[in-house]
Amino acid sequence: MSWLKPSWQGLLAILLCLIALALGAMSKPEAAALAQPEASFDYPYLATKGLMFGLLLLAALASMARLSTVVEALVLFIGAHLAAWLLITGINGYEGTALAPFFLLLAAAWLLGWRCVAVLSSLRPVANWVRTALRLIIPAIFGAWILIIWEAVTRGAGIPFILLPPPSAIGARIAGSLPVLGADVRQTIFKAVIFGYVVGSGAGFLAAIAADRVPFLRRGL
Structure with missing residues (x-):
């Protein structure tokens, strides 16, 4: 047809x-x-x-x-x-x-x-x-x-x-745990990860300058 x-x-x-x-x-x-x-x-x-x-x-x-x-x-x-x-x-x-x-x-x-x-x-x-x-x-x-x-x-x-919880139960659990998750993110990301990144990057930057300026360290590299 x-x-x-x-x-x-x-x-x-x-x-x-x-x-x-x-x-x-x-x-x-x-x-x-x-x-x-x-x-x-x-x-x-x-x-x-x-x-x-x-x-x-x-x-x-x-x-x-x-x-x-x-x-x-x-x-x-x-x-x-x-x-x-x-x-x-x-x-x-x-x-x-x-x-x-x-x-x-x-x-x-x-x-x-x-x-x-x-x-x-x-x-x-x-x-x-x-x-x-x-x-x-x-x-x-x-x-x-x-x-x-x-x-x-x-x-x-x-x-x-x-x-195996259904997606709706997972979503409801996440929505009900937002204050706890927010506190965990603040503790992990802002207080630990970012601080560690800044300290590590700064230390690496200073070590690179020292290795470039100090002959003894330059020879060691």
């Missing part, structure tokens, strides 16, 4: 979404709720599951439609990252309960993020500021996905924080 174009990332993302949809429950609490429909269970993604599937499928279809490059990149960016954000925020409080569909949707979002980077890389803007912005945005998206996958896998799989 003339309005379609090849996109293996989009096709694979659709396939992963369909497999996840066929498998059903995205978490253990949801599986328990489906197994006992008469019971009342609280489980993640109760209100956002359909939205996540819709975002990913829409972005995947956009990657295969003959849209303008900017529109395609924008749809891919929003769909992939919003779906990933919903996945991560939804599993909060249910760490370690994620099932296969959770990771399949994460992989689908990552593929669409990959496609977004590929589309942005194909742009050849005329304006210098746009080229500069793209040189910053493309690696930023790549780096963001490392953190997204790290966060989602550690929370979804329930990896103990003592073994």
